[in-house]
Amino acid sequence: MRSAHCEQTAARDATPATSTAASTATARPYDAGPAPQSPQTPRPRYELPVLLSIAATAAVLYTWGIDHSVYHTFYAAAVRSMTDNPVAFFFGSFDPGNSITLDKEPGFLWPQALSALVFGFHPWALVLPQAIEGVACVLLLHLLVRRWAGAPAGLLAAAFVTFTPVAVGLGRSIVEDAPFVLLLLLAAEATWRAVRRPRLRTLLLAGIWVGVAFQCKMLEAWAVLPALAVTYLMAAPTTLRRRIGHVAVAGAVAVAVSASWVAVATVVPAHSRPYIDGTTNNSAVGMVVGYNFLTRFTSLGVDAAHTGSVVAGETGPDAATTDAGSKHGTSTHDEGGTGHAARRAVHRSPGMGNSALKMFSPGLATQTGWLYPLAACDLVWALAAARRRRVSRTDPALAGSVMWGVWLATFFAAFSFGSVTGHTYYMGVVAVALAALSGSGLVRAWRAYRAGGRRAWALPAVTTANVLWTAALTLRYPRFFGWLAPAALALCVLALILVGAGRADAGRRPRIAVASLSAALAAVLLIPAVWSASALSPRYNQPGGMGRVGPASRPGGGGPNRLTPPRARLLAYLTAHRDGAKYLAAMPDWSDAAPYVIGANASVLPMGGFTGQVPYPAPDGLRRLVDSGELHYVALRRTHAAVWQRAAGEHGGSTRHGATAPNAGTAVPTTAITHWVTTHCTPVPPAAYGGTSRELPRLYRCDPGTGR
Numbered sequence: 001m002r003s004a005h006c007e008q009t010a011a012r013d014a015t016p017a018t019s020t021a022a023s024t025a026t027a028r029p030y031d032a033g034p035a036p037q038s039p040q041t042p043r044p045r046y047e048l049p050v051l052l053s054i055a056a057t058a059a060v061l062y063t064w065g066i067d068h069s070v071y072h073t074f075y076a077a078a079v080r081s082m083t084d085n086p087v088a089f090f091f092g093s094f095d096p097g098n099s100i101t102l103d104k105e106p107g108f109l110w111p112q113a114l115s116a117l118v119f120g121f122h123p124w125a126l127v128l129p130q131a132i133e134g135v136a137c138v139l140l141l142h143l144l145v146r147r148w149a150g151a152p153a154g155l156l157a158a159a160f161v162t163f164t165p166v167a168v169g170l171g172r173s174i175v176e177d178a179p180f181v182l183l184l185l186l187a188a189e190a191t192w193r194a195v196r197r198p199r200l201r202t203l204l205l206a207g208i209w210v211g212v213a214f215q216c217k218m219l220e221a222w223a224v225l226p227a228l229a230v231t232y233l234m235a236a237p238t239t240l241r242r243r244i245g246h247v248a249v250a251g252a253v254a255v256a257v258s259a260s261w262v263a264v265a266t267v268v269p270a271h272s273r274p275y276i277d278g279t280t281n282n283s284a285v286g287m288v289v290g291y292n293f294l295t296r297f298t299s300l301g302v303d304a305a306h307t308g309s310v311v312a313g314e315t316g317p318d319a320a321t322t323d324a325g326s327k328h329g330t331s332t333h334d335e336g337g338t339g340h341a342a343r344r345a346v347h348r349s350p351g352m353g354n355s356a357l358k359m360f361s362p363g364l365a366t367q368t369g370w371l372y373p374l375a376a377c378d379l380v381w382a383l384a385a386a387r388r389r390r391v392s393r394t395d396p397a398l399a400g401s402v403m404w405g406v407w408l409a410t411f412f413a414a415f416s417f418g419s420v421t422g423h424t425y426y427m428g429v430v431a432v433a434l435a436a437l438s439g440s441g442l443v444r445a446w447r448a449y450r451a452g453g454r455r456a457w458a459l460p461a462v463t464t465a466n467v468l469w470t471a472a473l474t475l476r477y478p479r480f481f482g483w484l485a486p487a488a489l490a491l492c493v494l495a496l497i498l499v500g501a502g503r504a505d506a507g508r509r510p511r512i513a514v515a516s517l518s519a520a521l522a523a524v525l526l527i528p529a530v531w532s533a534s535a536l537s538p539r540y541n542q543p544g545g546m547g548r549v550g551p552a553s554r555p556g557g558g559g560p561n562r563l564t565p566p567r568a569r570l571l572a573y574l575t576a577h578r579d580g581a582k583y584l585a586a587m588p589d590w591s592d593a594a595p596y597v598i599g600a601n602a603s604v605l606p607m608g609g610f611t612g613q614v615p616y617p618a619p620d621g622l623r624r625l626v627d628s629g630e631l632h633y634v635a636l637r638r639t640h641a642a643v644w645q646r647a648a649g650e651h652g653g654s655t656r657h658g659a660t661a662p663n664a665g666t667a668v669p670t671t672a673i674t675h676w677v678t679t680h681c682t683p684v685p686p687a688a689y690g691g692t693s694r695e696l697p698r699l700y701r702c703d704p705g706t707g708r
Helices: 004-013 016-027 047-063 071-081 086-091 109-120 123-149 152-164 165-171 177-196 199-234 239-257 260-267 284-291 296-302 332-336 338-347 362-389 397-419 424-451 452-475 484-502 510-536 565-576 590-600 619-627 638-650 672-680
Strands: 586-589 604-606 633-636 700-701
Touching: 047 123, 047 152, 047 165, 047 510, 071 086, 071 123, 071 590, 109 123, 109 177, 109 199, 123 152, 123 165, 123 177, 123 397, 123 424, 123 638, 152 165, 152 424, 165 177, 165 424, 165 510, 177 199, 177 397, 177 424, 199 239, 199 260, 199 284, 199 397, 199 424, 239 260, 260 284, 260 484, 260 565, 260 619, 284 296, 284 362, 296 397, 362 397, 362 424, 362 452, 362 510, 397 424, 424 452, 424 638, 452 484, 484 510, 586 590, 590 604, 619 672
Parallel strands: 586 604, 586 633
Antiparallel strands: 633 700
């Protein structure tokens, strides 16, 4: 039985949410933060119309021109395959023959595959789910901030995230961060309800949402756990023992749901599922922990070799892997891979480095960092108010500041010290925290201005700081709407004049006070709003890419990796001579295989995975495929085949006895498969399949028993 002391403590801590909200709504000091609102709090008359206007604006920004979307070659091929069969759908197979997976968990592509099944496989059908998820993020962020800081702060947060370039980019892209951010916001919403009324099942729901988010971004999803756990441990109105127990159980649920896909991929026999890309040992754990996590921190001396990861540097498809790539398509060797190629991609991004201060670089700050001053204002103000007033640990205003502050600090630190390889869309999860804090911060400054006194300077000070910061970012891109900086500064001067005019007695001069706030908002929003609106023009953005909007955007120019006439002739030849094989052909890499998957849902086997370093298929595995009749044709890049054929000629027509390709260097991968194919398989005359085109590889016929 519980002691009397424990009972008194529980009764003191377990203040009902309704009474807490009522007490905070009355006689709140202006520095205490906006009053939180429960779901039962009546809406102000202006709230719903303004919210619907913001949501409609977001929908326009996310969907305008969606019918001109392009395919992201790597992901689009996987989505096409995932619509073909359940195995491909669950494991995220790159090809419909289920030879190899993506280099990440496929959860973020499940909505795209379902959309393609409903609307047909079109570029816009793949972008549509992200647009819907983006609008949902706007509405959910408003709900969260409204419950924490009131309706005005919620509306401001929704507006801020709507006009944040990275948020617009996510809504117009095919990358994983749109569903990822939405799922983390759902976890935060469940946590906040659990904080206000401590129920284990509500906190368990937060753990489930985090686990589902893991299927989109893997271990990055766990970066939100400190914010959710600290908020509940600090502010839930129940005993410490119960708080710790609830967090422990919810954490276990989050881990269990997170590990579900990895567990299935580990338990299912290797011959019954695709090979796991990004690994040397066909391990889902290696792909998640090594390839997609530890390799991001090589600058800190982290070595992922023991996990079975195939790379020791940056990984993942870069922006150049869209259909709007180079003339001859894209591959890991020229744009989106690792090592030198990835570093070249980063250098091409203006003002984007890879140091610990990268979050302040123009390339990333223009995407989401324009809110830094406003968010910092709220955090500093909240900490000062908590220290000065010695608030209760269950104070909702403090709890909200802690949740969003820890959220921001955790992701900010992770991206500062980890490699983002020029991927601006990673900043989406930072944008929502910045928008929430900025909405609350501006409301605090406004309330202080209306109250008068020495803290009334906060509104003009933070407005000026934010405008100067965004203007400085704009000046780094003088050719991208160069008029923005002087226009924003002019609006800021107007706001300062109006603030000064209404400073004497803001309460008696409401029109001037409202005009000053409107001018301040216009000055703050002008630059990011124009950056975001630039996505409406195909000159600056093409839906279906990697989510860059604004000065750092990379507009697309077409689709070179589609099924061109020469490729169609090759496909026709392979189909006519398939002879019952499972795969039409093995292709040099994924970029060579993608057009056939996207254009015809053809079962072609991409060799080497995304990076070209994956040992799949191994030489013995390729030989088994040939001997079993599952594969008859292997395609090699002309440069690779020519090197080995030249080497064979210099060694009496054969390279079977250890000869190596002369002058191969590092540009031509002298792999064992290339060696085996060129020495044991029969070249197909190019005229037979229209192989005179430079975009086609050199084709070889490999029959059972070859190489014995």
